[in-house]
Amino acid sequence: MLSLTCPSVDLSQGGCLRLRRARPLWRSRSARSIGARCIVSTAQDDVRSGGVATSMKPAVSSSGSIQVSSLLEVVSGDIKRLNENLKALIGAENPVLVSAAEQIFGAGGKRLRPALVFLVSRATAQIAGLKELTIQHQRLAEIIEMIHTASLIHDDVIDDSGIRRGKETVHQIYGTRVAVLAGDFMFAQSSWYLANLENIEVIKLISQVIKDFASGEIKQASSLFNCDATLEDYLLKSYYKTASLVAASSKSASIFSRVDTSIGERMYEFGKNLGLSFQVVDDILDFTQSTEQLGKPACSDLSKGILTAPVIFALEKEPTLREFINSEFSEDGSFDTAIELIHQSGGLSRAQELAKQKAEMAIECLECLPESEFRNSLEGIVNYNLQRID
Amino acid sequence: MLSLTCPSVDLSQGGCLRLRRARPLWRSRSARSIGARCIVSTAQDVDVRSGGVATSMKPAVSSSGSIQVSSLLEVVSGDIKRLNENLKALIGAENPVLVSAAEQIFGAGGKRLRPALVFLVSRATAQIAGLKELTIQHQRLAEIIEMIHTASLIHDDVIDDSGIRRGKETVHQIYGTRVAVLAGDFMFAQSSWYLANLENIEVIKDFASGEIKQASSLFNCDATLEDYLLKSYYKTASLVAASSKSASIFSRVDTSIGERMYEFGKNLGLSFQVVDDILDFTQSTEQLGKPACSDLSKGILTAPVIFALEKEPTLREFINSEFSEDGSFDTAIELIHQSGGLSRAQELAKQKAEMAIECLECLPESEFRNSLEGIVNYNLQRID
Numbered sequence: 221m222l223s224l225t226c227p228s229v230d231l232s233q234g235g236c237l238r239l240r241r242a243r244p245l246w247r248s249r250s251a252r253s254i255g256a257r258c259i260v261s262t263a264q265d266d267v268r269s270g271g272v273a274t275s276m277k278p279a280v281s282s283s284g285s286i287q288v289s290s291l292l293e294v295v296s297g298d299i300k301r302l303n304e305n306l307k308a309l310i311g312a313e314n315p316v317l318v319s320a321a322e323q324i325f326g327a328g329g330k331r332l333r334p335a336l337v338f339l340v341s342r343a344t345a346q347i348a349g350l351k352e353l354t355i356q357h358q359r360l361a362e363i364i365e366m367i368h369t370a371s372l373i374h375d376d377v378i379d380d381s382g383i384r385r386g387k388e389t390v391h392q393i394y395g396t397r398v399a400v401l402a403g404d405f406m407f408a409q410s411s412w413y414l415a416n417l418e419n420i421e422v423i424k425l426i427s428q429v430i431k432d433f434a435s436g437e438i439k440q441a442s443s444l445f446n447c448d449a450t451l452e453d454y455l456l457k458s459y460y461k462t463a464s465l466v467a468a469s470s471k472s473a474s475i476f477s478r479v480d481t482s483i484g485e486r487m488y489e490f491g492k493n494l495g496l497s498f499q500v501v502d503d504i505l506d507f508t509q510s511t512e513q514l515g516k517p518a519c520s521d522l523s524k525g526i527l528t529a530p531v532i533f534a535l536e537k538e539p540t541l542r543e544f545i546n547s548e549f550s551e552d553g554s555f556d557t558a559i560e561l562i563h564q565s566g567g568l569s570r571a572q573e574l575a576k577q578k579a580e581m582a583i584e585c586l587e588c589l590p591e592s593e594f595r596n597s598l599e600g601i602v603n604y605n606l607q608r609i610d
Numbered sequence: 611m612l613s614l615t616c617p618s619v620d621l622s623q624g625g626c627l628r629l630r631r632a633r634p635l636w637r638s639r640s641a642r643s644i645g646a647r648c649i650v651s652t653a654q655d656v657d658v659r660s661g662g663v664a665t666s667m668k669p670a671v672s673s674s675g676s677i678q679v680s681s682l683l684e685v686v687s688g689d690i691k692r693l694n695e696n697l698k699a700l701i702g703a704e705n706p707v708l709v710s711a712a713e714q715i716f717g718a719g720g721k722r723l724r725p726a727l728v729f730l731v732s733r734a735t736a737q738i739a740g741l742k743e744l745t746i747q748h749q750r751l752a753e754i755i756e757m758i759h760t761a762s763l764i765h766d767d768v769i770d771d772s773g774i775r776r777g778k779e780t781v782h783q784i785y786g787t788r789v790a791v792l793a794g795d796f797m798f799a800q801s802s803w804y805l806a807n808l809e810n811i812e813v814i815k816d817f818a819s820g821e822i823k824q825a826s827s828l829f830n831c832d833a834t835l836e837d838y839l840l841k842s843y844y845k846t847a848s849l850v851a852a853s854s855k856s857a858s859i860f861s862r863v864d865t866s867i868g869e870r871m872y873e874f875g876k877n878l879g880l881s882f883q884v885v886d887d888i889l890d891f892t893q894s895t896e897q898l899g900k901p902a903c904s905d906l907s908k909g910i911l912t913a914p915v916i917f918a919l920e921k922e923p924t925l926r927e928f929i930n931s932e933f934s935e936d937g938s939f940d941t942a943i944e945l946i947h948q949s950g951g952l953s954r955a956q957e958l959a960k961q962k963a964e965m966a967i968e969c970l971e972c973l974p975e976s977e978f979r980n981s982l983e984g985i986v987n988y989n990l991q992r993i994d
Contacts, residue, residue, distance in 0.1 A: 412821070
C-alpha cells in the first residue's frame, strides 16, 4: 500500500505516468494532409519551436509580455519533484514502457496541469493555515498528469497521429499495440493511486473526468462535418475534453487543503472557465498560426470536420460556408475558400471575445483567495493564455 | 514468486485480473498464422464449440451426466437478464457510434460468467446476512465487472490485431481501431465512475489493484518463467477474486467470509486459466474457433509448457529460437505432449479447483452454493 504520509514515493506498485501532450495544450488533433496554409497573424508573437505546447512557451518577443516560466517559478520545486516521481514510476515497471516513456517525457511538456494543481493547492492551503503541501496534493498532481498523458496516448491512436510536439508519437514509433496498452496501463495506474488517496469525493470527481474524456471523444467523433452543431455543443465538448480535468483537479486540490466547500466550488468554476478559455484560444490559433508555429499542419481540426468556435460563429454569417463543409471539402480549392470565409466573417473575433469572457469569469473566481504569489500566478496564467491571441 | 507445486500462491492484492480473455474463457490471443495443428485428444468430448463461443459457457451436450452450464446459471437468470438490459441501454444511450459496436459486443454470445459469479456469491452471502433481495450495489458490481471484461476484450483485440472473437468479427475488425479504442475507453471510464459511486473504498481499492496487475501483466514479455506464470495468473484471477469479495462486502457479511470469497474467486480464476491453457494444446482449431497453440506461437508460455521445460531441456532451444527453423514448432508441440506437461497442468487445475471448493464451505447450503460448486466442476470437466 502506498503510504500517504511518507514523502518518499512508494513506487513499487507501478505508478506509471505517461505525460505526453503534444500541443498545443489541449488538443491532440493531428492532421490529415491538407495543403492549405492558414493565414498567419503577424500579431502573434509566441514563437513556437519544435511544437512545444504554446501556452507554456515563454513569450519572448515583446517586452512586457508575460513570461510563463516566471509564473510557474513559485511552484518550480513541486514540479521538479513531480518530474522525478513520474520518471521513477515509469522506470520501475517495464522496459517496453521505459523506452516509450523517454519518448513521452522528453517531449517538452511544461506540466501546466500539475502546475495548476500546485498553485491552487498552495493558494488554498494558505487559507487553512497549512504550511506545506500534503502528500495527497502531490499525488493528486501526479494523478492528473498521468490521466492527461494516458488520454493523449489514446488520442493519438484514435486520430492516427504521427507527430506530437514536433516529435513522433508513441503510436507512431511503437505501434498501436503499445500505445493502447500504455494508455490503459496509465489509466489503471492513476486509478490505483486515486483509490489509495481514500477520499471518496475526490475519487468521484476524478472518475467523472475520465468518463468525460471518453464522452468528449465520442461526441466529437459522432459530429464531424456537422454544421448544425451549436455553440452549446461546442462548449460541452470542450468541457468534456479539456475543462473538466482542470475544474475537477482544482476542486480536489481545495478538498485536500481542507478549506470550506464554497471555496472548492469557486475553484471548480475557476478551472472550468480557465479550461474553456484555453480551448477557445487553441481553436483560434489553429486558424491564425502557420504550420511551423503550430508544429503540425494548420487548420487540422477543420480538415477533419471538427468544427470549433471560429467556424460555428462564421457559419452564422456565411451560409455558403455550410456547403463547403457538408461536401467535406471534396472540391478543389474549397478548403482554402472555406478558410477565407471564416476569416472574413468575423468568426475569429467573436471567438476571441468568447475566450476573454471565460477568462474574466475565471479571474472572478479567484477573488475568494487571499492575495498571494500563488493567486498572482493563477491570474497570470489566465492572462498569459489570452495574450496568445492578442 | 509463483511456485507451481506450492498450493498457496500469494496473489493477494496484487493480482491483476484482466477478465477478458477472448477465448477460451481467459485468453485473448489471436493468432499469428502458424500452420501447426495441435494434437487433438480424442478423450475430449465435452464442449462442442460452435462459432467460437466461450467454451466454459457452452452447455455440454455430448455426454449424458455432464454438467449443463445453463442449468448452473438458471438460479440467477433473472439477474443476468436485467444486467443485459442495463448494459445495452447504457451503451446505446451514449452515442450512435457506439450502438452498432454495442450490438456487436453484447450480441456476441458471451454467457456472462463473471457477472453470474457476482450474482451467485451475492445471493449466497446475502442469505447469511438475512438479506432477502440483492442491493443496487450488487447489481452495479456485476455490471462493472462485465464492463471491465468487455472493455478489456475490445482493447485486447486491437492490441492483438484480432479479427475474430467467438467466431464473429471483432469490433476492431468491423469498425476500426478508432471506434474500438473509443468504445473500450468509454466502458473502462463508465466502470470507474460506477465504481467510484459505490462509495466503498475497500471495493474501489481492490478493483484498482486488480486492474493495475492486469495492465502490467500485458507488458511482461521478457521476464522469467516464474514471473510470466505469476502475471498470467494475475491477469485472470485477481478481478474474479476482487468481485467475489466485493459481493460479500455489499452483503454486509463478516470480513472473514469476504476473505474466503476472495480466495474462492482467486482459485477459481486460476483453475480456469490453467484449463484454458491446456485446451489450447489439446483442441483443434475448429473446436477452439481460432488457431490452436496460438499462445505458444506468440511466445506466450503457459503452464503445460513451463512444466514441459522442466523435463525436456531441448524444448528451450526451440522456444528461444522463436521457432525459426522449419518444423521446430511441430517438434516443440510433440515434446510438450510427451513430457507430461499437460498432465501436470491438469493436476494443477484440479488442485486450484479443490481449493476453490473448500472456500465455499463457509456458505450455507443453498442452490447458489451448489451452482458455484457446479461451475468449478464444470470447468474441470472441460479437460476430463
